[in-house]
Structures are given as C-alpha cells and as structure tokens.
Amino acid sequence: MILTSHSAMENTDSKTGVWLGEFTDPYYELLDQGYEITLASPQGGQPPIDPISKLTENLTASNRRFNDDPAAQTAFGTTRKLDAVNPEEYDALFLPGGHGPLWDLANDETCARIILDFYNSGKPVAAVCHGPAALIKAVELQPELLNGKRVTAFSNAEEALVMKSDNIPYKLETRLKELGADFHAALIPMTSHVEVDGLLITGQNPLSAGPTAKALIERLQTNEVPETN
Template structure:
C-alpha cells in the first residue's frame, strides 16, 4: 500500500490591504487536518503560493479561539518551524497527492483566487477524481478554477464557505476585498450554510469537500479522512479485481 499524501495549502499574506489589521492563516483550519492525517500515519506537505513563512492570524490565537489541538501545535517548536518553511506551490505542482486541502484565514482572500499554479493543482486534482477540500475563506481558492471543458469547477456544485453574516460578526465586512458567499453563488455554485452562523457545517459533493468556518475544522478533518478511507478501499477493490 503506497503512503497516502496530503497537500495543505496556506496563505502568505499577513495584513489586510487597508493596513488596519494583521491577518494570515486561521490556525485551527490547519492543525485539525494535520493532526488527523498524522494520526493515520499519512504524509503531509504544507505549501503556500510563495513558500517560506506562514503568518498566523492573531485572532486565531486568542484564548476563546485557540482550541486544545491548536494550542498543542502552537507550543510545538518543530511545528512552528514547519510554518516558517513552507514549500512554494511551484515546488509541489507536479507531485501527486491523495488530497489537496485549502486552509482558510482572511489572508487567503488576497493570494488564493488568482494564483495560476493553485488553479492548475486544483483542476488536475479534481479531474483525476482525487479529493479537493477547502475550509472557510480557503474556498476562495476554488472561485476561478476552470476545468478542461472551460467550465468553472464550482458551477452547479454543492459547497459552503465563510458567509457574509459571519463576516459581519467578525467585524471584517469593510476590510475584506470581496464578499466570499456572493462570489461563490455568482459562479453558479449551490451554496449551503449552517442554520446558525459560526457553527460547524461540512458539505460533500463527489470528490469535493468544503467547510464553512473555523468551527468546522474538527468535523472537516473527520470527513476528509473518512472520504479518503472510502477512496482507498475502492481502489483496493479495483486493483484486486484487475489481478
């Protein structure tokens, strides 16, 4: 059995365009999938558009947002070292992964949507039938991905992502470069959201998995691992039938 490989893509952006607030990766949206993958013995690569340092949104380190898992990793020097030395997307674009996972944080709204290498990685991953996952603002990385037939990846797909009401609750409506919820809908997606804002919501549509917000991090990790297990089991059956 070959080793399962997961690529987690995170932002390099550490500040809103206004300069009013720092931003970056929302830590729990990385730590939960990272822990779940490590628990299974999977190989995890952390990459970002430019490589190098991954800024972490200070909001995600506050006592009410920093959960046990995230706290453990934040206090782990070797993990912090990983965040200082992410690979660039150019370095990993031709590697094969079982899952490509877009972690969120407001920083992603600036460097994910128009990154051509990211778009290429996602399109190829999706069209090869392998898993594509995105959580919270990371879903912005799906916005401009086109498939080989010229259609947008998310057209007609059930998905979720951070919604506009939540943006208001976070006090960032005036800071963000665009309205993520409206943009996802404008691309023709079948956008879903939790009945109560800031609660967990994960949507699976074929080999695409999306989570609504940071509170979906834990469930998102479980669902991704579950879908991976399903895919692995199916490919085993196919291989056995071929022999």
Template sequence: MRTSKVFLTTLWVTALSVLSPAFAVASHQEEKKTDTVPFNLPLKDKKILFVLSSKAKLGGESPRKAGVWAESLAAPYEILTQQGAKISLASVEGGKAPVDPRSENSDFATAYTKQFRKDAQGQELLAHTMRLSDVQAADYDAICYTSSYGMFYDLVDNPDSIRLLTEFERAKKPIGLTSQGPLVLKNVKDAKGGVLVKGKVVTAFRNSEEAGSKLALDHNLFPISILKTMDHGRTYRTAALPEDQFLKELKLVGTVPFLTETLLKSQGAVYKSRKNWESFVVEDLTNDGAILLTAQNPDSIELWSKAFIQILLNQQAVETKIATGGAREFSGEGEGLSL
C-alpha cells in the same frame, strides 16, 4: 580431573566467544526489524498537501494583520497525522508562513492549536513551507487550503494554485476547503472550460458570519462564546445588503474584495449552510470530478477533518456514488459520519 575442568571451561569460553557475536547480530537485526515495521495507521500511505497564504497584512479601510487562521491548520494537521498521514505545507512565497495573531490568542485557542504550538515537527514545517510554484500535484493524494483573509489577495488569481486545483480535479483527487477557502476556486475551470463550482454543492463562511465577526471585532465582543450568543439582528440585516453596500457598511472596502458566499452563488454553486457558527460540512457528489469537501466556519474544522479521513479511506467507494448526484452533509457532533 583438574585437566578436564580446565578443558571444559576453555571449551565453554570459546563457544561463548563464537556464539555471542551471532546472538548480538540477531538481537540487533530484531531491533532494526521492530524499528522498520510501520505502525498500523489507516492513512500511513497518504500524502496531503496544505496550501497557505503568504499575506501577512491587509490594507483598506480596516487594516489589520492576516495569516492562516490557526485552527484551520492545527486541527486537521493533528487529526490527520495521528492517523499516519504525511502532511506537507506550501505557501505562495515559501519559507515561514504568517499566522493570524488573533487566532492564537486565548479567545480562540483550542486543544488543537495548543497542541500544534508544541508540535516540533509541525512548527518546523510552518517555518519552512515549500514555494507553491515548486509543488507537483502528482506527488500528493489530496490538497487542502487553510482559511485566511490573505488568500483573497495571493491565492485567488495565483497561477500555481489554479494549476494545482485543476490537476487535482482532473485526477479526481480530494480537494478540501474550509471557511473562506472555496474562494480559491473562483478562476478554476472544469474540463469543458466552464466554471468549476457551477452545480457543485458547497458550503463556506456565511455573509452573516463575516458581518458578525467584523462587528464583534469592532466592538471587542470576544471571547467567541459572546459572538455566538449575541443578537444576530444587525449581522443578518447587513448580510442581506448588496455586496458593495455590505463592504461599505462594515468598512471593509479595500480589505475584503468580495464575499465568499456571494461569489459561490454568482458562479452557480449550490450553496448550503446552517445557522451562524454551527458546525457544518458538505461533501459534493454531483459529477465525475474531484471529491470536494467544504466546511462552513472555524467551528466546523474538526468535523471536516474527520470527514476527510473517511473520504481518504473510502475514496473508491465514494467515487462509485458520484453518479447519483447530490451531496453528503455532516453537522453537529458528526451526524452522517461513520469513522
């Protein structure tokens, strides 16, 4: 009897010694399988390129620091990555891209800028942007430009920026631009050699918003809530001036070379806007080129980001609507937006 127990015990131990590695391997494979299963995120297969200015300072009559406006990067980065999108950052010079210090102070801080400052991956990308000349349009599904006063100087005439925008437009890939961002289209041509923005429905930073922000800066009328509720009389009067007088009146000569709204209108774009600082986004549907999504001001960037998700998810459906012409408009808390 004792011999039988010893035999059974030996057999049991032997069986465990043989089977345990098999169980261990199976368990490990199951863990690996779980690790490699992608999250069911709607944009997990989308790669989006964000282009930033490398200009850190502006000269002229009103010298000041420049750099990307924090909200114009933070909000779309956080919103799009939460949906699984893979974001890459590129700047003219590569390396660490400057951030406008005003946009990071408490007057302009938002939940997105605070979140982005704590986002290790986002901060790593910002500190090591790719050089724009090394970027190929074929590697991305969409391109976006963050807003910055520096882009007047290092992106408007930049051959690599013009090349990328042209390639995205020809490939009918979405182009996203916020606030002053549409100014990068100044030297981009359509397939027939004409001005790309001619006839396109767009929005951008209003001249009156440009005037209001400069007057607020001069008179320290911050936080932004004061700027939004202040008397707009002078801002609108200034905005009605010819461009050269506008820049002289606000001491922006040599600092801001031209006004985005004025540029777009002069090139034949169908410019639309809402009141100063209202959230407003426009998706152009006027021809068979790239899908163009523009936002009026920093307050529009969250709405713009959510609209951009819709475009990326329904790109094929949107393309079928292009022949009808016109535009889709999004405003307020998301009017016209179904996500």
C-alpha cells in the same frame, strides 16, 4: 496543504493570514491517521498567522499541541513554494482559511492549476472557511467546475458578525454563488457545517476545520478499499 501568504487587510491596519486552528485542527486529524503532510504557500517559508486566531478565546486543543510540537512548527515555518509542488506525489489537497486566501489564493494561477490537477485526477480537494476562495481562479480556468456543486464557506452573515465586511475585496458566499455554486450554510452562524459533493469537500468556518478533515479522511479511506467483483 496550501496556506495563504497574505497578511494585509483593506482600510485597516489590522492583519490577517492563516487562521491557526483551521491549519492545526486538520493537520493533526490527518497526522494522527498516519498521513504524511506537505505544507506549501505562494511565497514559501513562514505563512502569516491571523493574530486574532492566537487569542485565548480562539485557542483549540490542536493549537496548544502545535505550540508544544517543534516538528510541526518547523514544517509551518518552512512551507514549500507552490511552483515546487508536484500534485502527482499526493493523494489529496486541503486549503485552510483565514481571510488571506481572498487575496492571494483566489488569484494564484499555480494554486488553481494544482487544484484542477487533483480534481481532474479523481483526488479529493478540501477547503475550509475562506480556503474555498482558491476555487475562484480554478473556475476561471475551468468554468464549469462549480456549476450546481454543493459548497459552503464563511458566510455573508458570519462576515457581518466579525465586522470585516469593509476590509475585504468581496464576500466569498456571494462570489461562489456567482460562479454557479449551490451554496449552503448552517442555520446558526459560527456553528460547524460541512458539505461533500463528490471530490469537493468544504467547511464553513473555524469550527468546521476538524470535521472537514474527517470528511476528507473518510473519502480517502473509501478510495483505499479495494473494489470487489
């Protein structure tokens, strides 16, 4: 799992970072299915957490579990630097959101090369909410990557609802469309929505984080079933 290291927003003193539930929901979905998880980030160490995601109204069951899980907290506080990650050692990639990826992961060549290594090796790449921003740099390196691909991410309508449009460098939905993606979103903002297109699995918003992980697990389990002649 690759997490953002970025906490600053534009035109405001408000902070951002990882949206906690978008990390904890997938983390425990994968952990409970027996997968080993390595956490990484551009700067390594403790990623910033969006303070709004820790408010009571945004807490999920997995957030509470995380608060009582010293092992998970230690893993989160000691993420590996991206340049120390060897994609060959892993079966899949997951990119949680929070607004932070709009700045760092979207412009991080190491992250982009990791994404492309997984994708071009036939390994699934999953991302949720603003996590798909990491695909922007990957498209710069491999321009056809998103052409016609069904994807989702935090929508322009949702950005307006959370009133962050003036505090971000661009709207992710618009940028993904510009890069050739076939963008789809739920009819009702802030409801769960997941798109699966081959190896690319994307979720729209915080409520989509767990379902995105479940779709990734389904893809991994399908790959594990031996083919019959």
